[in-house]
Amino acid sequence: MDATFKEDLTILKQLKANLESCILGKETEVELLLAAALAGGHVLLEDVPGTGKTVLIKALAKSVQGQFRRIQCNPDLLPTDITGVSIYHPKQETFLFRPGPVMTNILLADEINRATTKTQSALLEAMEERHVTVDGDCYPLPAPFLLLATQNPIDFEGTYVLPEAQLDRFMMKFSLGYPDHETEKRMLFSQASGHPVDRLEPVTTVERLTDMQLRARQVHVDDAVADYVVSIARKTREHSAVFLGASPRATIALLQAAKALAYLRERDYVIPDDIKYLTPYVLGHRMILHSEARIDGTTLDSVFESIFQNVRVPVRLEK
Structure with a gap:
């Protein structure tokens, strides 16, 4: 373990402690969020x-001392309200670009499913390509x-379902849920x-976070583990209860x-175990079950359990 790795681990522990001091009793969810941030992926919190x-x-x-902007999504929100707009400047006799809130390090799209599908699509280029095109x-x-987007799974009035193409661009989807009795008391x-x-x-800083993202990409993956990942993804496409399985983008994510x-x-x-632990959070929101399977009581959890039982787990790895 080199000195840089040790320094990164110290920072990540401090970062985890910071988040857990604000969200009590949600260690698993904090870890998932940090993993997504370290992987450079987007997160949907439902x-x-x-x-x-x-x-x-x-x-x-x-x-992380990052630039933070928040978008409160609603049906009146326009695509240019997110990406920015070109405005004519009379003195310079040219169009000048006025950046939108997407020009930031961490963008919160609150209640993203309240924005129209046209406005939601304005985020697709930013999520995948890390740039926006205006005029x-x-x-x-x-x-x-x-x-980092949020949506309310209960209130469907005035909402627009996220299309599969956009869901596929979120690396993870998970929920926080209600705290237990003692945790809620501590919150008071x-x-x-x-x-x-x-x-x-x-x-830490966003510059150091970028460096850690690069080092995290260098983590060793054995060929047997890569086979395990691909086998799980392919099984989601072959399962009898699944109408739409995981995409190749999901396998990479x-x-x-x-x-x-x-x-x-x-x-x-x-x-x-890393793969098995993350599979429901990374693949679950990208999959659609057959309507007959849902009527019969089949759930994504039962589908994943079936897949895990039918995919051979590597038992010996060589680094």
Whole structure:
């Protein structure tokens, strides 16, 4: 373990502690968010209001000293309200680009499913290509760029379902859920003197986060583990209960997330347990079950359990 790796681990532990001080009792979700950030992937948080989705995202932005912008999505939001717009300047007799909120390190798209499909599509180029095109000109986004979107799974009035093409560009999807009794009680006292986010101190910079992303990509992946990833993805396409399986983009995202998770867990190599642990969060939102299967009570969890039972796990790895 070299000195840089040790320094990265120290920073990641401090970053994890920062987020856990703002979102109590959600260690798993904090780890997932950090893994996605380290892998350079976008995250969709689906949960009811008031569970701490926005707080978690703001805490991450403050901890890495990144530029943070928030978009409150609604049906009146236009694509140019996100990407920016070219405005004619009379004195210079030319059009000048006025950047939109997408020009940031961490972008929060709150209640993304309330934006129209046309506006949602404005984010596709930014999510995949890391740049936006306005009036024929291409503008690169700051590095790193992370889109963290939220949506309410309960309130469907005035919402627009995210198309499969956009869901496929989110590396992970997960929920925070309600805290348990003791955790919710601790929350009451933790905010007695103000919100924990207001007291957060940065632990690193976006430049260091970019460097860590590059090092996380160098985590070793054995050929047998790569076969394991591909086999799982292919089984999702062949399963009798699945109408739409995981795409090749999903296969790549699963391996990238596994590398980041291994780095977080102080390893420079991926193990099959990393893949199995992340599969529901990385592949679940990209899959669609047959309507007959849903009627019969089949769930994604049962599908994944069936797949895991039918894919051979590598038992011996050589680095």
